[in-house]
Amino acid sequence: MTDFESIRLCVDKFASERDWDQFHSPKNLVMALSVEVAELMETFQWLSEQQSMNLTPEQSVAVGHEIADVQVYLVRLADKLNIDIGAAVVAKMRINAEKYPADKVRGSSRKYTDY
Numbered sequence: 484m485t486d487f488e489s490i491r492l493c494v495d496k497f498a499s500e501r502d503w504d505q506f507h508s509p510k511n512l513v514m515a516l517s518v519e520v521a522e523l524m525e526t527f528q529w530l531s532e533q534q535s536m537n538l539t540p541e542q543s544v545a546v547g548h549e550i551a552d553v554q555v556y557l558v559r560l561a562d563k564l565n566i567d568i569g570a571a572v573v574a575k576m577r578i579n580a581e582k583y584p585a586d587k588v589r590g591s592s593r594k595y596t597d598y
Contacts (some may be wrong), residue, residue, distance in 0.1 A: 487568045490558050498559070509563050516556040523549035 498504055526546050527535050538546060561568045582595040 487558060487561075490554070491562050494555050494559050495562060507559060507563060509560060512556055512560040512563060516553065516560065519549060519552040519556055523553060 498507060523546065526542065526549060558568065560566075561571075587598055588595075
């Protein structure tokens with residue numbers, strides 16, 4: 484189960500079996516998503532840059548769980564709003580490519596408004 488449609492179906496089934504659809508408004512899903520992102524941030528909060536790039540096996544498992552939680556809420560939100568995540572990513576990457584042409588930004592962290 485790696486594509487968005489399979490994940491969407493799995494998440495929808497999970498929520499339906501628990502009668503949670505009634506709670507999954509876009510507003511509530513975005514709020515829950517922000518909590519999960521905060522929990523992901525918490526796993527890195529006191530790590531150095533080096534430590535954040537070399538997680539222990541236990542930390543990797545915890546980060547994986549939090550990334551999964553974030554993804555579940557993103558997929559559920561997209562489903563509720565009838566947004567095709569794959570198509571949205573492709574469209575956004577085209578926009579980003581125009582805003583950040585490789586020949587202008589290679590090796591730079593400047594924002595597109597700075598050049």
